[in-house]
Amino acid sequence: MTKLPQIGKPISRLEGRLKVTGSAKYAGEYEAEDLLYGYVVNSTITKGKITVIDTTEAKTLEGVIEIFTHENKPSTAWFDFQYADMDAPPGTVFKPLKDNDIKYNGQPIALVVAATFEMARYAATKIKLAYTEEKFETNLQSNLHKARDTKKGLASMLKPPPPKPTGDFEEAYQNSFVQSSGEFKHGTEHHNPMEMFATTVIYEGKDQLKIYDKTQGTINSQMYVANVFGLKMKNVQVIAPFVGGAFGSGLRPQYQLFMAVMASLKLKRNVRVTLDRAQMYTFGHRPPTVQFTKFGAEKNGKVNAIYHKAIGETSQFEDYVEIVVNWANMLYPAENTLLEHQVVPLDVYSPLDMRAPGGSTGMHAIEITMDDLAYKLNIDPLELRLINYSEKDKSSDKEYSSKELRNCYLEGAKKFGWSNRNPEPRSMKRGNKLVGYGMATGIWDANRLLARVQAIMTSDGKVAIKSAVTDIGTGTQTIMTQIAADELGLRLEDITFLYADSKMPFAPIQGGSFTTATVGPAVKAACKALNEKLFRKAKHLKNAVLSEMKFEDVIFSEGFIIVKNNPETKISIAEIFAANGGKEIKTTNTSMPNPLRYGKKARAVHSAVFVEVEVDEELGIIEVKRAVTAVAAGKIINPKTAESQILGGMIWGISKTLHEETITDHNFGKYMNPNLAEYHIPVHADIQDLNVIFVEENDTFVNDLGVKGVGEIGVVGMPPAIANAIFHATGKRINDLPIHFDKLL
Amino acid sequence: MEPKETHAITLNVNDTNYQIQILPWVSLLDVLREELHLTGTKKGCDHGQCGACTVLVDGKRILSCLTLAVMKDGSAITTIEGVADGENLHPIQKAFIEHDAFQCGYCTPGQICSAIGMLKEGKAQTREEVQELMSGNLCRCGANRGIINAIMEVKEGGCHE
Incomplete structure (x- = not known):
């Protein structure tokens, strides 16, 4: 009998008790x-x-x-x-x-x-x-003429520059059946953990x-x-x-x-x-950015021309870069593209990655432009995405390792009730409120970096797993414990995940939605190596029960090595330790993607977002009444903590679209609202009916666990979905964030 | 205006009496965190804008960052460390874990103290009213749905004091 798997179970956070009793200590709390x-x-x-x-x-x-x-x-x-x-x-x-x-x-x-x-x-x-x-100069808008290309550096590895132009954008755009163009702006935002x-x-x-x-x-x-x-x-x-x-800070x-x-x-x-x-x-923020799009489509809805340009703020001393314009052609396989990203150095501190950096910026422009195209083509916005659906990343000409976005669209639309939508703007009402339905696509990279993990088993059969990685509220400790438990065939209680200490084996910074896909496979590899060590020792035991066996012939379960074809034949871990003189058994392993193979496929997580807003016709007050996000992110290790990641991302999306902004007085070059009363984020009363669907996605390419990442994807589709819903409700296209009531009056 | 004169005050925190000598400019929040080492009460803004420092004083939820410690001489204070009954978690604490009502955990002590105080006030009847009366406690991770679900479960289960 084998132990039930822990991967896939909605385990409550293991550190939950410490957090609800005030026992969890943060950096400024040590005596x-x-x-x-x-x-x-x-x-x-x-x-x-x-x-x-x-x-x-x-x-x-x-x-x-x-x-x-x-x-x-x-x-x-x-x-x-x-x-x-x-x-x-x-x-x-x-x-x-x-x-x-x-x-x-x-x-x-x-x-x-x-x-x-x-x-x-x-x-x-x-x-x-x-x-x-x-x-000094702090105003991006009045300095757009100073925009220049960005310097390259080590950071360009994870943040590649825009792909080179393909086809002939200008000609294709001019000859398109319909055209949509827009200018999009958002201001400075601060992480404010x-x-x-x-x-x-x-x-x-x-x-x-x-x-x-x-x-x-x-x-x-x-x-x-x-x-x-x-x-x-x-x-x-x-x-x-x-x-x-x-959140990046x-x-x-x-x-x-x-x-x-x-x-x-x-x-x-x-x-x-x-x-x-x-x-x-005073130390980093999401940079204010201006974007320009021009998309052209054929009569049948196929997008054949994509122009997307972003100009972001940076400091005078560093060229902060994020991926803003690379996404459209990863989703929509247009033959003619022109993608550009530039920066304007100003007298500010360097911008800093902030949850879904670049992606939440770029997708805002892309998905509003797609919505506008849908209206011009008289095609349902969801249908337009399906018409332009691609199994390939056109920009790199690579197949996706997996892409269940189609099911995200379909399952999300069904759960939301998209088919109840009357496409005509201002056609749906509830009392004195205009009702709008909007949708958008989300995409984010699925990356994996190098990590090392140590696994140590002591004579009581318990295992410590060590990694320098942090857990910033993502649930990392919990899911790493789940991964280890399954690989070792042990209960969660038998595993201790020791983490967030630089003395422990190497883990990269926790960001970019790559932690689970980086440290998770390293935990799995270390646990497998530990099993192999145990197996080798078991083969040399006096009774020699396993001496003829191969590692593939056995399973590890609840403190026993059991022969697959003959479960009666087994060796207890206790016997191995007895023969080992009670000494701990340990292994440290490095885990990274195969460099020859890893780049051969495009890797991304996807989402489809559906939003209903109500807009008070007289007062312009906007409320997100409900939202459904359907996510395809590979294997979900813990549906409870993963759902929280997506919900958090959705609320960040609501905040970015309707609430938050750091306002600069350019006469002084100074932020005017550096506090939580004037920097608005959603409060409990702002958050209504939010739903998350995890669409089944089986990916054997990305890593041994088939995991991608969920930290960012919850954010990216929300701003355009909300803005599109506001258009549907009011007939007004508002391309500048945040959208406050005054923009609708 | 350098206030050099300390004042002797008594704070009853989580059923323990503390006699302390304190300068009048020290907030209750800083006394709890720095003098008594009860760091469960959090500082998120120090300006009464975020709710992370919420504690219960004589049963009522207050912002400890906007309260000078000398103002609460003789008061009974319950912080997050005193919410559980020994090893037994308060129903709100249990519900927070079950509903994944936190991610980073930093706003959590304030949310829990605020929720206990809010339920005791007895004003909020509906989910919307609970949301409204909990809106002084910010959560940047976006655990809002779980927080309100947890509170509603306890409210409807009737297990609050």
């Missing part, structure tokens, strides 16, 4: 002896030079230990590359307190270290500052640090600290078991890490630096 508190001071100008930074009075305050500025900053690494992290775009990484040069509004310019948080914050107000200001960035550094002796950091990559932070401060990697331990949301080491480590090393003390909410707007 330390005689802990010092750091408070960061930020520039109030946008560009220029600090001429005076006088800390004399502040330093006299009781409890103030030290104030660090560019004038007394301890020496750190000289070379730019030493500051680069795993998510660094091409360019020159920002270095806190390097000199008196101000590059953006809110730039950290000093760190006050004091015995209490309150005193550090108070002393910060007593620093006397003078600047010389220089002319609920937990504010914090680092607690425990000074463990000369050049030896234990660091609790808010990060999406323990090894990323470890590498940064070691390189920047000239420490040995083994003397820097970064731990992050609980991360209070990140933790993909790069943020300045509180630099500040806390700097102070700790200099003062030889334990130091904590926690940012406040306004400071959460």
Whole structure:
């Protein structure tokens, strides 16, 4: 008898109890002896030079230990590359307190270290500052003429530039039966995880640090600290078991890490630096972007010409890039394409990957243009997608490893009741509310990177699985435990997944929806290797029951190695350990995609999104009454946590479309609403009937588990689906996000 | 305006009395987190905008970041650490786990304390009213559906105090 599989079961999060009892500790919550508190001071100008930074009075305050500025900053690494992290775009990484040069509004310019948080914050107000200001530019719209191509760098590997033009776009577009074009804009957005960035550094002796950091990559932070401060990697331990949301903001080491480590090393003390909410707007954001589309289609609905251009903001020091314009031709197999992506460097901090970076931007423009085409062709929007359905990624001319998007469309439409839609805009009403149905497609890459995992079995038959990977609320700990349990034939209780510690085997930063597809197969491989070790030892046992057997002839179940064809014949793990003198049995394995094979197919997750909105005709108030997202993302390890990922993504989509935006006053180059009262995200009352369908998708190519990823795909289709529903309800095409009521009046 | 004079106050937190000497400018939230090391109560904004710091004071839900500790001298405070009955989770806590009503877990203590306070207020009758009266507690992961489902289950099951 074999154990029932854990993969596919809706297991509740294993860390649930810790999170509902307040026992889960986040980076800024670790106790330390005689802990010092750091408070960061930020520039109030946008560009220029600090001429005076006088800390004399502040330093006299009781409890103030030290104030660090560019004038007394301890020496750190000289070379730019030493500051680069795993998510660094091409360019020159920002270095806190390097000199008196101000590059953006809110730039950290000093760190006050004091015995209490309150005193550090108070002393910060007593620093006397003078600047010389220089002319700056923060407005993307008024600087579009400065758009230029992006520099290439290491980051281009995961973020390839747009494909080269194919066919003859101009001619095909001019000769198309119908044409649709649009201009699309969205402003700056900030990640705003609920937990504010914090680092607690425990000074463990000369050049030896234990660091609790808010990060999406323990090894990323470890590498940064070691390189920047000239420490040995083994003397820097970064731990992050609980991360209070990140959504991309933790993909790069943020300045509180630099500040806390700097102070700790200099003062030889334990130091904590926690940012406040306004400071959460001073280190990276989704870049405001302008997009232009021109799609042409034949009479039968076939799209034959695609032009998509994006111009995004970047900083003066790095070329932040995201994939905005590559998606349309991955979905719709037009022969004539022209795809361009450019950036405008402005006096802001570098943009930073934010949940579904690029994809949520690009698909917004693509899927609204498709909706407009559908109206011009007098074809149902869903039907238009089916007419242009492709089993191939036309842009790379490769077959998809799997693509069950058709079933997403069909199952999603059925669940939603798409067939009840009267296509005529403003045709559906409920009381004084206009009702609109809209749909859109979603797509996101299915990537896999390299990871290492260690599996250790102890004589009690229990197994520890180790990986440096974080769990930012995605359910990683739970699903890795499920994967290990199935491979080892053990119960969940027999497995402990130890994670989020840079001392553990390598895992890349947690982002891009690639964690489960990267660490999952590595867990499986390590568990298989552990089984093989056990099997080899079992073959050499005195009773020699398995001596003639091959590994393929046995299964592992509940502490036994059992012969497949003869279940009566088995060896207990306990016997193996007895013969092994009770010593633990362990293995560490590297797991990565086969480089010769992996690039031969296109790999993506897909979704179909259906949305119903109500729009108050007089007041313009928009409500998403219900939404259905049907997702094809390969094997779903845990339907409960995966559904939460998609629901979260859908709510991010609602937020992006109808709520959130960071507003800049370009006269000052400053964000005007850096707080949670004025930066609107949906509250409970905004969220109504949301449904998720996971469409069966069997993929034997992507990895041994057949898993893709679900972190991003929930977001990408929502903004265009909502905007399309608003068009259906009101007859108004609103291409700029967020759509607030004033745009409908 | 440097407030150097400390004040002696007594806070009863989760049935334990704490005598503390505190400067008047310290918020209840910072006393809980930094003095008493009860870090289950979270700081998400420090401005009363997110609800992560919600605790129960004399049975009522309040924002501990907008409350100076000296204002609550003698009060009985329940934080997330005191919601469970020993090893037995509060029904709301159980329902949160079952409904996957959190992802990162950072807003969770505030959501749970707020939900307990909200149910006790007895104003919200329908799902819509519960959503409305829970809207002071933000969740950036988008666990909203699970949170409201969890609260509704407990409300309809009648197992709240």
